[in-house]
Amino acid sequence: MPVTISSAFDAGNIRVVKQDGDSIDLEIVKDHLSDFYQWFYFRLSGAAGREITLRITNCAGSAYPHGWPDYKGVMSLDREEWVRIADTSYADGMLTMKLTPPQDLVWIAYFAPYSMERHHDLVTTIAGIPGVGYSSLGKSLDGQDIDCLTIGDGPLNAWLYARQHPGESMAEWWMEGALEKLTDEDDPVARVLRRECTFRVVPNMNPDGSRRGHLRTNAAGTNLNREWHAPSAEKSPEVLCVRNAMDETGVDFAMDVHGDEAIPANFLAGFEGIPSHTQRQQKLFELFGETLERLSPDFQRSQGYEIAAPGQANMSMSTTQLAERYGCVSMTLEMPFKDNFDLPDEVYGWSPQRSKYLAYACLDSLHAILPELTRATAERNAAKREKVTA
DSSP: OOOEEEOOSTTOBOEEEEEETTEEEEEOOOOTTSSOOOOOEEEEESOTTSOEEEEETTGGGSSOGGGSTTOOOEEESSSSOOEEOSSEEEETTEEEEEEOOSSSEEEEESSOOOOHHHHHHHHHHHHTSTTOEEEEEEEOTTSOEEEEEEEOOOSEEEEEEEOSSTTOTHHHHHHHHHHHHHTOTTOHHHHHHHHHEEEEEESOSOHHHHHHTOSSOOTTSOOGGGOTTSOOTTTOHHHHHHHHHHHHHOOSEEEEEEEESSOOSBEEEOOTTOTTOOHHHHHHHHHHHHHHHHHOTTBOSSSOOOOOOTTOOOTTSHHHHHHHHHOOEEEEEEEESSOOTTSOOTTTSSOHHHHHHHHHHHHHHHHHTHHHHHHHHHHHHHHHHHHHHO
16 A cells, blocks of 8 residues: 555645655645745555654744754544654754554644634534523634634623634644633632633634644734734734624733744743833733742743833734733733643643643633732723723
């Protein structure tokens, strides 16, 4: 049986460049109408018991070439359990994965995929739980729904949203964990959160890019997390419909969930540098991070992105735009494609299950800071009323 590779399926991405027996050269395909690429996902068949060498030859020109050193690909026999390919190496702009598949059909990816089919299963399951509301906030450029789930009936408006960058599939695994916890009737933390907050959860901001196998953009080649200052129906209807819904509800707490290619750790990015930055906002952000660090050994605050200087924030990004627009506490959560090097797992690396556990810890952290969040929100609203009266 010849060895074959295919990627013509939901979220698939790879191109065969050359095949010489059991050695195959591959290229990652760029996002449509964009130069971004790094996500790969393909099926390898006919290789049971044979030592296969897979070389992805165009890694040097990828979106984040610093993401390849120390990275290991993932493989699955059943598309449920994804293990790291131990013999993965990177040199001279080329990622090499060597493996001997135990069966004739295996699946290989940059990270455990979260397909649109699984997304639909998740949304359908959660929407069917009593007390959960569902709405389509709008349509993507390919005509897919921007799904939103509403949980709880408290006075605080909390927004959780993920996969602006579709190749960061760990973000929707995190969402699956968050939704499971928020709808758990036996979880005391979830009961209090539902009483004190109204959650609006958008598990996938970029369904088109997810289905097309993109790393970072939608069907128009637009990076959604650079559109929040001026979203448009032509380029970024996904952002436009979500931001419009936020305008209707207001925002007191927001978390944008992502993955980072290069940094082998979980970390938060905030809104320092926005024009209206307040100490009230900053203290809440820092309190959340300190609390999460205490609760989860998988989270840390020593590594992360460079902090913007006063007045120098990038206002096209959601976290900064929301903090400025609503005066709320907002944040970006980043998870690794590689592993958490402070607490490594040689078999799985950073994984779907660990992403879900981190979601549980994030919600526990939100519960822990509820008194401070409630007080800060009341102060902010009072200040707004005084400004209007004056």
